[in-house]
Amino acid sequence: MADTAEFIKDLCTPAFVVDLDVAKRNAAVMLDRFQKLGVQLRPHMKTHKTLECADIMTGGSRRCIVVSTLAEASFYADHGYDDVLYAYPLPRDKVQRCAELCERMALFHVLLDNGPALQELKRRPLKQAREISETTGVELYGIYAHCGNTYGCKGREQIEAIAQETTTNLLQFMERYAVPVHSPLGTNFPNFCNSSIGSTPSCSHPVPDMAMLSEVHPGNYVFYDVQQSLIGSCRLEDVAVRVLTRVIGHYPHRNQLLVDSGWAALSQDGGGCLPTGYAVIQGHPELKLTSMTQEHGRVEPVSGPLDFGQFPLGSMFSLIPYHACATAMMYPVYSVHSQGKIVSTWKPVRGW
């Protein structure tokens, strides 16, 4: 289904489009921010799952990334990527595939999480570390936390409070671990040096203590989305992606427009919690995407009667997705543009 359009306005819809300039700016800001803090940025690929965007996020180094599936890990290994962290509690059915990936790359990291999470580690800070240390052939390399609770924040102050709390917990654990009260644990792990927190909100507003971490691993920031703008991670104009959709029906008796993006084209994640429904309709704060079927969306005014003359059949809307990760996942191809001119198409890897 190759689309030969030269400009995004001519694409068949629905279409997922990436503003290359905005994505590059988002990536550069994050790279620069953590370079200045002296912290390694290990960007997460789960939002886009493409080679091209990975190159942008790694500044072309093709090293030091996070993936959410082994399909991603294999894909990036195929393209010469190295130092890949599989950010998932190591699943038993995939140990063999992980072992194969270890052979293919200089560094392939896995996470262990057999029950106790950070809460548990805070209570018994050395137990899991000791268990790992006592397992032949396994070295504890670091500790990794997501701080996904930043997604409940509203505004910079709340984000910074959680970023601070998570960083403090991690650093305290590192400190207790590095200088253990009960020897001989301390000398067993010369490589144990890595501390990493993630989440786009916390990495968009890092607290000074984060400079003491070795790594951060945000992912969504290269695209951002409405959710991130509401959390306070970014401005709405930092969102690099859109779903383009066209008006395909007028229903005056329902005061409703029909558009060609249903939940096959726009994720329902977020559940239509916005005042404007399942997305923000760019330039039309007066409209709401009220509901969707597989291939149809219903657009109504937030209040009052609809002026159908303003939206003739075939006219295009640009939807800013609530959750870019979830919506990108619906597309086999992204159309990438600079100021409306299509410059590339990116094909994400799918599956597990």
Next chain:
Amino acid sequence: MADTAEFIKDLCTPAFVVDLDVAKRNAAVMLDRFQKLGVQLRPHMKTHKTLECADIMTGGSRRCIVVSTLAEASFYADHGYDDVLYAYPLPRDKVQRCAELCERMALFHVLLDNGPALQELKRRPLKQAREISETTGVELYGIYAHCGNTYGCKGREQIEAIAQETTTNLLQFMERYAVPVHSPLGTNFPNFCNSSIGSTPSCSHPVPDMAMLSEVHPGNYVFYDVQQSLIGSCRLEDVAVRVLTRVIGHYPHRNQLLVDSGWAALSQDGGGCLPTGYAVIQGHPELKLTSMTQEHGRVEPVSGPLDFGQFPLGSMFSLIPYHACATAMMYPVYSVHSQGKIVSTWKPVRGW
């Protein structure tokens, strides 16, 4: 990411599996039902979008199907399918592609819906038909209704009431159209003979008057799902598909299991409305899939404490999806089995 497992129990998870015997039975029941009624079954492909399942639903004829996207239409045309109906209000940006498909197949049908829908037609039954008739090069071929309002039903009686109402409306329209009060419309359309209603609920419990229709176009029935069982279209044992998932974490302090299916593997459509959350966990009515992130699901007991010993790390759950169409869409490949032994893999077509 070819999975070489011989049995579904050995698949890497999450995995979307189709019980071939159940799917074939569902397809055979529907084919037989409408053959007996003397009505052409034109199955909808949108649920699975694969060649193999299309062959099952058409009884091998490779004719007379419905598609929801032009990607599907092209895919089926590539594989020798003919007589394809594109069940979508003809979108202006795709007219050229539709024209090309018309050249490739003996019959390629499009739908026109410029504003007035069935409600409107009931009030002004001849207006849209006249407009179509007055357009050179366009012939009105039939009338197509979905009766999606059956999705609000509970039980056979309610389904039959809507099936009857829709059929009556369609037949009345046909009658008024075939013998118009205001000539000369009647003689202009010798081909106008087609009346079709769809929806898996109405076609699972057809009313006798549906024998007077020329076609029906259900789609979901080949898989069915929890939603259809709640509507009353099928029994839960008629559902042919599962999402397989494994336990990857124990969180006693949260009374919670972590499983490896998030919203990338199981659609959020339905919004967790079930007493058991986002799916039915086969054999475990006491468990609930309470929430999901991209790659994780959280399972808790419906009430009381969780017996973790019953669900060791690595143990597998079989999830019956709430909406099979929405969940199938998340997978680049389906594993097809007969009594647990993998017999085939099906690859769906994606995009628009």
